[in-house]
Amino acid sequence: MWQLRKPVPSDVQRAYGRKVVTRSLGTSDERIATMEALAILGDLEEQWSALRSSSETKSILPMAFADAGEPPESIKRAVVRAAYEQVLSELEARDNARFLSDRATFDESYDHRRKMARELNREVRAGDLTRFIAATERLLSNRGVIVDRDSPWFHDLRQRVATAVLDALGVAIRGDEGALDPxxxxAVVIDALNRTGSxxxxxxxxxxxxxxxxxxxLAGRGGTKETNTEPQKRATFRLFSGFxxxxxxxxxxxEDAATFFDALRLLDPTWARSPAARRLTWQQLIARYGxxxxxxSDATMNRHLQxxxxxxxxxxxxxxxxxENPFNGFHKKLRAGQNVKPYLAWEDAELRQLLEPPPKRGDLLEVILxxxxxxxxxxxxxxLTWGQLRIAEDGGxxxxxxxxxxxxxxxGNRKVPVHRDLKWLTSRVRGVDEDRIWPTFNKEGPSKKPGADAGREFSRFKASRxxxxxxxxxxxxxxxxTRMMERAQVPENDWAQIFGHERGFTYRxxxxxxxxxxxxxxIIALIAYPGIHLPHPALR
Structure with missing residues (x-):
């Protein structure tokens, strides 16, 4: 059974009442446990953010709970529920810490809580909701809502948050007095916790x-490299939306998730290669490719369900x-040779079959070499652009x-020396730095990379062989x-720097x-293919 263990940031340990949070994730499945852990970590970060709440207004509890337009009712209820659950969770954490460390302190905190509840209640009844402004705004901002503090709906929601906080205090006090499961x-909190179909x-x-x-x-990715992840996510959402x-x-x-899983599993593995297929409705897609x-494959199904x-x-x-997450429980453990086929190195006879005679497209031959x-x-x-083909001065x-x-x-951002058998490239007349060396491969996809086009050409070529x-x-x-490097006893740390993998901590x-x-x-000079007749491209 997986467990989550998360140290509490030092700046909120005193207010939170503990130094480490330990939670059972309720599953032995690593992928499900990861998803549950992410959800718990998000809740914890939100609670700790509340403890660091803005100093512009008083916190709701001492040392504790600190698109434009009106959001939907579901968001408002979520804010009310979060306010109630955060206060209740925080009070429980404080109580546990005080009860275990000092019983006298625990009794004092109970008296203080009753006094605090009376003061908050008087403020709310008098219409003073000032201390709830920052917390309500933060809870909305966490859900992507742009807040207008002067809007009538915000004033109404602030009142509901205040009610939720008072209700949480009341539940905690009744628990201190001996009530079992208060x-x-x-009605505000009950509705938020038990939402009805209306x-x-x-x-x-x-x-x-x-x-x-x-x-x-996408906002969280900042300036990171564009990959296939975005179109893959969108494709999954498009498929399930249609279903x-x-x-x-x-x-x-x-049962909906299971039905979708079963139908998706039986799709032709090559369906997405057709641009026209991506424009089909779910019903049309199943009729044509289902x-x-x-x-x-299991790997593809895992990605969709994740x-x-x-x-x-x-x-x-x-x-x-x-x-419960209805998409949990479908993950298949991937085992090489069983439900995953790893890439294998080319053997000498296969390289001869692949390259004798060479491909007719010169650009394809060159990228292969x-x-x-x-x-x-x-x-x-x-x-690669001509500007990425460079010369380094090293010890003469x-x-x-x-x-x-x-x-x-x-x-992956690294320097890879040019092998002596690639001198045909360095001997050519260079283009301008910004020009690609092989411009005949079309840029495609959201990241405008030519790799997809080159990959299709290589797939067609190898299939023809x-x-x-x-x-x-x-x-x-x-x-x-890599097989050559290991057999030549090249240190893994050295090869990683050329290959584009992470080095060990100390050297890195x-x-x-x-x-x-x-x-x-x-190291690059160790690469050799004895017995294989390799074509040499023209110098041009």
Whole structure:
């Protein structure tokens, strides 16, 4: 059974009443546990943020709870529920800490709580809601709402938050007095905790909610590299929206998720390769590509369901749904050789079959050779500009190298020396720095990268040579060169700096420059394909 253990930030430990939070995640499934942990961590961060609440107004509790336009009722109820649950959770945490450390302090806190409740009640009855402004605004902002403090709906919501706080105090006091499992008494809180179907009609559609999720997700990525993740998420949302007739996410039941999973599983694995297929309705898609004997892989199904799990967890925190995540329980553990086929290195006979005779497209031949003699990824190669083909001065040596930029990870941004068998490239007449070396591969997708076009061309070419299984792909060249490095006993830390993987902590932190360019060139020179007749492109 997985557990979450999270240290409490030092600046809120005193107010929160403990130094470490430990929670059971209620499952032995790692993926489900991760999703549950993310939800709990989000709640904790919100509570700790409340403890650091703005000094412009008084906090609701001492040392504690500190798109434009009117939000939907579901958001308002979520704010009320969050205010109630945060105060109650905070009081419980304080009580536990005081009771365990000092019984006398615990008794004093009980008396103080009754006095505080009387004072807050008098303020609210007198119409003084000042101390609730900042907390209400923060809870709304956490849910993406732009607040107008002068609007009538904000004043009404502030009143409801005040009621929720007083109700939470009352529940805590009744518990201190010996009541077993005390419950809230106000209609405001009861409604927020037990939402009725009368409010469902005000929920937004699944596609609108998914778009709101994507805006938040993209905003959090900042200036990070664009990848396939965004279109993959949008594709999942589009599929489920079509299946579910774009109804609100609150209406999704476990049996709905299971029905979607079963239908999706039987889709033709190649359906997304057709641009026209992406414009089909769900019904049209199933009619044309569904109910196939060999459907989507476990890895692909895991990715689709993980995206939907994330959306549910995000939506739940914002009041759009409640209860157990209906998309949990579908994850399949991936095991190499069973339900996952890892890429395999090309063997000598396969390389001869692949390259003799060479491909007719000269640009494809050239990127294949660069991949074979560097281990670079296909998109990294296809995206190279003349400005990324550089010369380094190192101890009197001049070392030509590729400067890989805009990689998937920071470690991917690296210097890769040009192998001696690639001198045909350094001998060519250079273009301007901004021009791509291989401009014939079209830029595609949201990140405008040519790798997808180059990948399709390589897939067509290898299929024409009899290689249709995905285990033999362009990525397999990375397997080839890594096998050579291990057999040559190259230290893993050295090869990682050329290959684009993370180094160990000590060298990464204390020697960020890494190994010399001369050493890199020595390592690249170990790449060889004896017995394989490799074509040499024209100098041009």
């Amino acid at each position: 419950k809230p008494t106000t 409010n469902v009609a005000k929920d937004i559609s699944f596609s609108e909610l998914a778009e709101a999720f994507m805006r938040q997700w 579910f007739d774009d109804r609100p996410i609150r209406e999704v039941r476990p 109910d196939r004997g060999q459907g989507l 995206v939907l799990q994330e959306l549910w967890a995000w939506s739940k925190k914002r009041g759009h749904c409640e209860g 660069v991949g074979m003699f560097t281990g670079m990824r296909l998109d990294e190669i296809a995206s 040596d001049r070392v030509p190298y590729f400067q890989v930029e805009d990689a998937k990870t920071p470690a 009899g290689f249709r299984d995905r285990v033999k792909a362009f990525h397999s060249f990375r397997k080839n060169v 932190v204390y020697n960020p420059d890494g190994i010399s360019m001369t050493r890199r060139a020595e």
